[in-house]
Amino acid sequence: MVALTEKTEKRLTIQTVEIAQETTAIRSLDWDRDRFDIEFGLQNGTTYNSFLIRGEQTALVDTSHEKFRQLYFDTLTGLIKPTEIDYLIISHTEPDHSGLVKDLLQMAPEITVVGSKVAIQFLEDLVHQPFKRRIVKNGDRLDLGNGHEFEFVIAPNLHWPDTIFSFDHKTKILYTCDAFGLHYCSDSTFDEDLAAIEEDFHYYYDCLMGPNARSVLSALKRMAELKTISMIATGHGPLLSHNVEELVGRYRTWSQTQAKPETVVGIFYVSEYGYSDRLVQAIANGIGKTGVAVEIVDLGSEVDLQELRELVSRCAGIIVGLPPASGAASIQSALSTVLGSAKEKQAIGVFETGGGDDEPIDPLVSKFRNLGLTTVFPAIRIKQTPTENTYKLCEEAGTDLGQWVTRDRSIKAMKSLGADLDKALGRLSGGLYIITAKKGDVSSAMLASWVAQASFKPLGFSIAVAKDRAIESLMQVGDRFVLNVLEEGNFQPLMKHFLKRFGPGADRFEGVRTQPAENGAPILNDALAYMECEVVSRMDCGDHWAVYSTVYAGRVSKPDALTAVHHRKVGNHY
Ligand SMILES: Cc1cc2nc3c(=O)[nH]c(=O)nc-3n(C[C@H](O)[C@H](O)[C@H](O)COP(=O)(O)O)c2cc1C
Incomplete structure (x- = not known):
């Protein structure tokens, strides 16, 4: 049976679902995107999933983000008295899953916290009060009775060093927290619509798991010993039940490629x-x-x-x-x-x-x-x-x-174009622009000439942004920025300034006259015109992103001036 409990109409909601025998998922749905964490680039919100398993004894797997304090405890206490929970299994101690551990232990100090050695050490700093604990190693078991026997799998670095997976031998559910998750918030509890989630699933892997590909492979090897896994109950996004084999297979393929x-x-x-x-x-x-x-x-x-x-x-x-x-x-x-x-x-x-x-x-x-x-x-x-x-x-x-x-x-890639093709391509030309962006306290800028109008309705244009540009992280879908148009005959000082080699974290606007646009990004006072823009989509073009944006405001400061044009001789450079 699937029981949905919508606790509020707002952007934070809770869903409780019976996912297997004596097993309830408590999913904190965070519809708001958290734009600053790198892995939230696709901005479909996220969820923090917690699970209640009732054998003769009762265990809770992970909690939630502290922003769900009220909602989460209202829901949990509707399901069980906290003092009736025997074990709290900590898959890892990252605050979005363990943000409410301290509160829970205050309500129910008799709970035994189960986790890896490192997790328990981290928790001591987080909780600042004595608590009962049980440190588990790979293969250790915890019997809740009524068939719910948990087996633990050590999975360090997926994505924190303290990570464990927990396998319930009765329901064949593997609780993996960050691993196999994705930042995707919807009312669907499960992964029935693979097409809807696969892009975010891959992106999440790239951001959080890819750098630890070898650890992923080790964890997969340990998981294989569990034989049948019917469901992967992740800590973020939909739970995997329709595509377990397929998505585990993708983790394996990606990690094998990454590891070599x-x-x-x-x-x-x-x-x-x-x-x-x-x-x-x-x-x-x-x-x-x-x-x-x-x-x-x-x-x-x-x-x-x-x-x-x-x-x-x-x-x-x-x-x-x-x-x-x-x-x-x-x-x-x-x-x-x-x-x-x-x-x-x-x-x-x-x-x-x-x-x-x-x-x-x-x-x-x-x-x-x-x-x-x-x-x-x-x-x-x-x-x-x-x-x-x-x-x-x-x-x-x-x-x-x-x-x-x-x-x-x-350098080799640049030199490898055939000479004729290179010259022909060089006849493509563009204007000269400075893109400026500001997100929170972070700002950046870049000189660009690969800019072209792409639509009338809506008013939109594309910019090709190299994947390794500093400003690239401020140009995710939904981000706002300013396109400053440089003036023919008067672009050298700005061009020279923005082509400087800036060290990590350098203020790129030092010594440049600017004023803030409505969207917060700097407008260059010496630009001939500016437009306020919002990124709508990004297309992967190999070494660049083609960033398509719509324009919603703009002004020309010198009506008679012309846009600076950038003529090139060769196509293997801007
Ligand atoms: C004439 C000219 C046009 C350029 N146009 C683009 C462009 O359209 N897209 C891009 O990604 N980089 C472009 N660049 C490169 C960047 O302006 C510049 O090298 C970059 O800002 C430095 O990298 P960083 O911002 O990551 O530090 C251009 C460079 C020049 C000289």
């Missing part, structure tokens, strides 16, 4: 509770924009030093991130292994979170330099709680490193 990349950058960091994971994600996203694969290793988890050595030696670039105190012997030996396996010709970048006076990263950078590695971006030192600008800086640093390790390939 041509060029890979390794990110080696020590995960602490807090923001380091998101920083790593931002860096990985920046690297990914250049088409380079990323492998992330948490030096604080159990690391096989032999595998670590092998990975470091095949990396084209290395990024190391440390908290100020990383004294544990195992971390030190993992770090020494990274150092010992690093090679000349590799790129190196470092970041430090929560740094104090004594900077452990400076001597580390010197050591890498002495080994002949090239520092691609200045050390990132994060002393305060990161802002969106910090994440953007990390993303741009990642892109710089990705571009550095692929520079030979890019």
